[in-house]
Amino acid sequence: MAGPYLETGLTELSVQAIHGFRETEKSRWSEASRAILQRVQAAAFGPDQTLLSPVHVLDLEPRGYIKPHVDSIKFCGATIAGLSLLSPSVMRLVHTQQPGEWLELLLEPGSLYILRGSARYDFSHEILRDEESFFGERRIPRGRRISVICRSLPEGIGSGEPGQPPPAC
Ligand SMILES: O=C(O)CCC(=O)C(=O)O
Numbered sequence: 001m002a003g004p005y006l007e008t009g010l011t012e013l014s015v016q017a018i019h020g021f022r023e024t025e026k027s028r029w030s031e032a033s034r035a036i037l038q039r040v041q042a043a044a045f046g047p048d049q050t051l052l053s054p055v056h057v058l059d060l061e062p063r064g065y066i067k068p069h070v071d072s073i074k075f076c077g078a079t080i081a082g083l084s085l086l087s088p089s090v091m092r093l094v095h096t097q098q099p100g101e102w103l104e105l106l107l108e109p110g111s112l113y114i115l116r117g118s119a120r121y122d123f124s125h126e127i128l129r130d131e132e133s134f135f136g137e138r139r140i141p142r143g144r145r146i147s148v149i150c151r152s153l154p155e156g157i158g159s160g161e162p163g164q165p166p167p168a169c
């Protein structure tokens, strides 16, 4: 089962964008995890933003990678915040209209990235496969990586779970 977050919102194409993975959508968290998710929420989202519930958890195997994509504007709002765990990895952002404009982020375990504004809409994002995993000259060997991804809802859409109180994240 793949989340409907990618550009097309079609499961088969989502599966093509992400290789070597499993994923889940999680709504029940321990108290300690909830405290962390609340810190993510406070850092990344404004008080006017409703978060998609449940939270997306992606488990990439060492050979797994994510091809360039822009998350679906149908299913995902203005902000995407990802907490990276276990292995470091490199996220590359490439401008969709001007491919010469790009940047790379080193995602250390325990780090949080926030895609919003131009980074959210005008740039694709990808996670480099092990063979290509360099940050500048520095080789970043890829192991198993888990990401916990919080997304805002597209504006004008209610909470992801009708009848539920707004999620922690
Ligand atoms: O694993 C990540 O941090 C990003 C995942 C992603 O781009 C997605 O699920 O749309």
Ligand SMILES: [Fe+2]
Pocket: 005, 069, 070, 071, 125
């Ligand atoms: Fe994405």
